Amino acid sequence: MHSPSLNTKPPSITSLSSPRILQICEALTWIAIALCAGWLAFYIVAGYTLIAVSVGMMGVAMIVSLMMLKAGMVHAGLIFPQVTSFLFICNFALCFDIPDADTPRILHIYLLVIALVGYVNYQRQRSWLQIGIIVACLAGFAIFASSNFTLAAETPLTGTIRGPFALVNAGILATLFSGIFVVIQSDAANNGSFVRELLLGVSRGEFELFYQPQVDREGRTIGAEALLRWNHPKRGYVSPAEFIPLAERSGIMPKIGSWVLKEGCQTLAAWNDDTARQHLTLSINITADQFLLTDFVQLVEGTVKTYGVDPKRLKLELTESVFVADVEGLVAKMTALQDIGIGVALDDFGTGYSSLSYLRRLPLTQLKIDRSFVRGVSENETDASLAKTIVQMGHDLSLDVLAEGVETEAQYRFMLDCGCSALQGYYFGRPMTLADFELRLPTTI
Ligand code: C2E
Ligand code: MG
Ligand code: MG
Secondary structure (H helix, E strand, C coil), X not given: CCCHHHXXXXXXXXXXXXXXXXXXXXXXXXXXXXXXXXXXXXXXXXXXXXXXXXXXXXXXXHHHHHHHHHXXXXXXXXXXXHHHHHHHHHHXXXXXXXXXXXXXXXXXXXHHHHHHHHHHHHHHCCCHHHHHHHHHHHHHHHHHHHCCCCCCCCCCCCHHHHHHHHHHHHHHHHHXXXXXHHHHHHHHHXXXXXXXXXXXXXXXXXXXXXXXEEEECCCCXXXXXXXXXXXXXCCEEECHHHHHHHHHHCCCHHHHHHHHHHHHHHHHHHHHXXXXXXXXEEEEECCHHHHCCCCHHHHHHHHHHHCCCCHHHEEEEECHHHHHCXXXXXXXXXXXXXXXXXXXXXXXXXXXXXXXXHHHCCCCCEEEECHHXXXXXXXXXXXXXHHHHHHHHHHHCCCEEEECCCCCHHHHHHHHHHCCCEEECCCCCCCECHHHHHHCCCCCC
């Protein structure tokens, strides 16, 4: 078996930007904590015990949210403060912030801030719960803005305090809205320039393919997965996880993907001329927007023909994100590819939501078990039995099963016992340059 020591460590991958949305929400939570602390002191001094208790509870909720975010509970850490703020503001608007002839109600305007934050969070992760919170905030704002409705148990702020209270809150709200607007606008500008840089990167030849070995049960290299790297002149190697989602959103992924396909086919054509490498397959990742192009099959077929590649050596890796399309259309495309001889693998299997009956209808060649299922197999019984079940599922669908993310000897042995026919992971080799990948292969006889 190939020794992992043959791997050259990939150059360090820099992060272009840590998730901005998370940063914005974290900053807003800090602001909310500071505001709660300030108002808490004010209400204690002013002798409004009930309001002070309610503001104190709100402050605690914000601290809990921050702790959730720090502990990596991103989704909960962003939803929880929105729900608690919504409840706090509705309660405050109904019981304490009672409009009078001199001063209007003000606190309900914060509901618009929560709706805006919710919208920003929705860009990060789409969820019905998030939509529900946004709708509730907008509805709450509309109701409070258009009526003087209050609860019978009202304990309003007195006239002397209401004036400064409204003024201070109006100032805070104006600052918050301007701040959020500036951040969103500068982010949009950054994304725009990032997309321009990506396009320039394609034309300047800054993209490279790295190759990660795929091995058979005996550990012999049977092929590779081509993994895209952007060698940015200033930032160094940029991870595909950073730029592919943005490239997808801005519609330039088909352009980048077609470069990957050409580059991969060029490599396959070169291997074809070498008897020691002719047997190798190359797996290429395809995004949903690429696969769903109407002329995708013709594009692949054309590229394969142009480079004189044996189509049987080429595999296309799709993820479950393509399942947004109608199943008949998918089946037709996959069948057309297989008629040419090109294999279709389902990547990151187990992380999506597709049902077995859906998968059964798709003419796939290979299932790639996601590395999250392989990670714990040698330490955790639940993970082990889950991995076994997922491999069994693949076999039940009569598919060839490859285990991704194998990092240790123990994981390798376990996945072999499960019946995987191929494996991939750092244990066999990290993604590496073509030159390094070819160095680890036996030389031409
Ligand atoms: P993927 O297709 O599932 O590729 C496997 C990812 O897991 C690669 O990350 C690889 O470096 C990493 N990996 C492999 N073995 C191990 C292991 O043992 N342990 C750990 N922790 N990680 C391992 P990479 O290169 O950062 O790529 C990330 C994702 O970006 C890929 O996931 C794929 O979805 C996407 N991608 C990469 N290149 C392309 C491309 O050319 N086109 C498209 N459409 N997507 C690409
Ligand atoms: Mg892949
Ligand atoms: Mg994968």
